[in-house]
Amino acid sequence: MNYIILSLIILAIAFLMTMTGRGGGNFYVVALVAAGMSMHQSAASGQFILMVTALCGMLIFSKNKLVDWKLALVIDPATDVMAFAGGYFSEYIGGVYLKFIFSAMLVIAGFLMLMKFNDRPLPEIKRPGYWHRTFGDSSYVVNLWIAIPVCAVVGLASGALGISGGSFKVPLMVLLCGVPMPIAVGTSSAMVAATALMGFIGHAAQGHFELQAALPFAAAAAVGGILGGKLALKTKPKRLKLIFALTTLAAAGFMVVNALTSV
DSSP states (O other): OOHHHHHHHHHHHHHHHHHTTOOOHHHHHHHHHHTTOOHHHHHHHHHHHHHHHHHHHHHHHHHTTOOOHHHHHHHHHHHHHHHHHHHHHGGGSOHHHHHHHHHHHHHHHHHHHHSOOOOOOOOOOOSTTEEEEEETTEEEEEEHHHHHHHHHHHHHHHHHHTOOOHHHHHHIIIIISOOOHHHHHHHHHHHHHHHHHHHHHHHHHTTOOOHHHHHHHHHHHHHHHHHHHHHHHHSOHHHHHHHHHHHHHHHHHHHHHHHHHHO
């Protein structure tokens, strides 16, 4: 595949994924494999591209005060730890079965984001584990008894498949924690960057990474990440939710096709 065409494809992926607070690692890896890279090199380069994309988006969102750093620091460590475990134990689980399971999870996440939820008053829960959080002009209640275990499961699946898990963190924050969509997207970008960094370090330590090959694509992804982040700031939350849902369902279909062709 022509390097210019591949760079444009990666730019488009970065644009859409950053706009919705996701990583898109599965798309990057497939594009790089199609271009002729080995699987290991594609996985390492994909993590590097993912990290650059997420960092660029995170800078845009952070500048506009849409990254809830405290929320990220509380719920993200479970994802990172379990991502390592998922990657380590992935060889004991059939790849095709994993893809089908993950596709089903994506479909659920996508349809949940299509549902309409009326604004509800904040519950007056004073028990341990219910974090009443105020960030900027927004207030929400984070149920840590649900949020942290869900992040752990997401990390396990993400590590096994080599992706970021942003497809599930955004619905988790929006639907279960009441976080406004723009803040969820911005915060997810920061968490995706951290997860990608962990995965990249692991691949680089094994000698899978070649900077010269990945740098042009990372540059394209950086442009896509910046443009996606800036457009997300101008997009209404309802439209963001719709774009997120549709791209999530598209990713699910993509994963199913990939699984079927692997049989």
